[in-house]
Amino acid sequence: MSALPGSAEGTAVTGLDSSPVEPAAADLPPLTEQVRLEAREIIARYPQPRSALLPMLHLVQSHQGYVSPEGVALCAEELGLTKAEVGAVATFYTMYKRRPTGRHLVSVCTNTLCSVLGGQRIFDALSADLGVHHDETAADGSVTLEHAECLAACDYAPVVTVDYEFYDQQDVESARALVAALRRGEKPHPTRGAPLTDFRGISRQLAGFDQYGGADARAAAIDAEGSIGPTLAGLRLAAERGESAPPLPGRPPAEDAEPAGTEPRETTRPSGRTGETPEEEAADARVASADTPAERAGAAQTHPDKGAEYGQPRGRQRAGTENPPAAEPATGTSPPVSPSPNPPRADGKA
Numbered sequence: 434m435s436a437l438p439g440s441a442e443g444t445a446v447t448g449l450d451s452s453p454v455e456p457a458a459a460d461l462p463p464l465t466e467q468v469r470l471e472a473r474e475i476i477a478r479y480p481q482p483r484s485a486l487l488p489m490l491h492l493v494q495s496h497q498g499y500v501s502p503e504g505v506a507l508c509a510e511e512l513g514l515t516k517a518e519v520g521a522v523a524t525f526y527t528m529y530k531r532r533p534t535g536r537h538l539v540s541v542c543t544n545t546l547c548s549v550l551g552g553q554r555i556f557d558a559l560s561a562d563l564g565v566h567h568d569e570t571a572a573d574g575s576v577t578l579e580h581a582e583c584l585a586a587c588d589y590a591p592v593v594t595v596d597y598e599f600y601d602q603q604d605v606e607s608a609r610a611l612v613a614a615l616r617r618g619e620k621p622h623p624t625r626g627a628p629l630t631d632f633r634g635i636s637r638q639l640a641g642f643d644q645y646g647g648a649d650a651r652a653a654a655i656d657a658e659g660s661i662g663p664t665l666a667g668l669r670l671a672a673e674r675g676e677s678a679p680p681l682p683g684r685p686p687a688e689d690a691e692p693a694g695t696e697p698r699e700t701t702r703p704s705g706r707t708g709e710t711p712e713e714e715a716a717d718a719r720v721a722s723a724d725t726p727a728e729r730a731g732a733a734q735t736h737p738d739k740g741a742e743y744g745q746p747r748g749r750q751r752a753g754t755e756n757p758p759a760a761e762p763a764t765g766t767s768p769p770v771s772p773s774p775n776p777p778r779a780d781g782k783a
């Protein structure tokens with residue numbers, strides 16, 4: 434079936450109206466020839482045309498505010514896919530909207546940690562202020578409100594994003610003030626990161642296009658240094674208490690472990706490993722990111738340290754897979770390694 438699910442044609446075929454996208458509004462700006470040229474520019478970035486679908490859908494949203502039937506058709510034509518295939522992708526990911534969005538997309542995390550700290554109360558307050566529920570747009574077209582699953586910023590909970598920019602540690606009043614400002618046409622600066630744009634602007638960025646008018650505007654959008662205070666709270670507490678993580682069984686304490694009571698470092702090594710050249714680290718990353726055994730084997734063939742246990746720190750690698758690793762001598766407080774799956778009990782009983 435080549436009909437877009439939910440379209441009149443698709444409904445006629447299946448008898449079901451799943452309505453993945455709404456029909457185009459009368460005042461929706463058409464997708465011009467320029468949009469088609471931009472779509473082809475995206476396609477040219479990839480070895481396989483269909484790999485361009487995700488940014489192309491963002492491109493459609495940047496012009497029409499959602500994945501319209503016209504946008505689905507354009508992507509299908511340019512990529513040689515069916516509209517059903519494009520529709521299946523567009524309806525899988527929550528970042529692709531099935532109905533026109535407002536000027537801004539406000540996402541309130543109501544996942545576990547944010548919810549415990551007030552995320553649901555924030556959502557309910559904004560819902561009442563805007564007169565909308567999940568995935569609905571205020572009557573003035575200013576804001577679309579949505580529940581969001583974990584936004585990967587739990588240490589700043591409860592978090593709200595506007596057009597995917599973070600507003601950390603919100604409460605009901607601060608979130609209401611934020612949305613009120615958006616409705617007045619203001620763009621409050623996010624807690625961290627680039628300045629706020631709008632939903633269509635951020636969609637254009639996600640499609641891989643520069644939305645800034647010139648070098649100065651672009652420079653102003655460069656990420657500000659983020660505050661990572663909450664992220665390090667656990668480390669600071671552990672340092673105050675003189676606590677540290679126990680070493681892994683059979684392994685000596687990390688060579689670069691901070692002595693108890695030392696102020697935690699604010700940065701970590703990009704790879705988190707030690708003693709490797711950049712080439713080895715890059716090769717490790719290629720092996721680690723392989724999706725299939727065949728890809729992994731291929732990546733391993735080009736690894737500068739063939740035969741190593743890729744991704745492990747140098748000096749901690751097994752000599753091969755046929756022989757089990759020799760037990761390393763226990764040092765410090767490391768517990769001894771027992772070769773038995775049922776080590777003897779401390780009280781001597783079986």
Ligand code: FES
Pocket residue numbers: 542543544545546547548582583584585586587588590591592
């Ligand atoms: S639970 Fe809200 S960011 Fe993770």
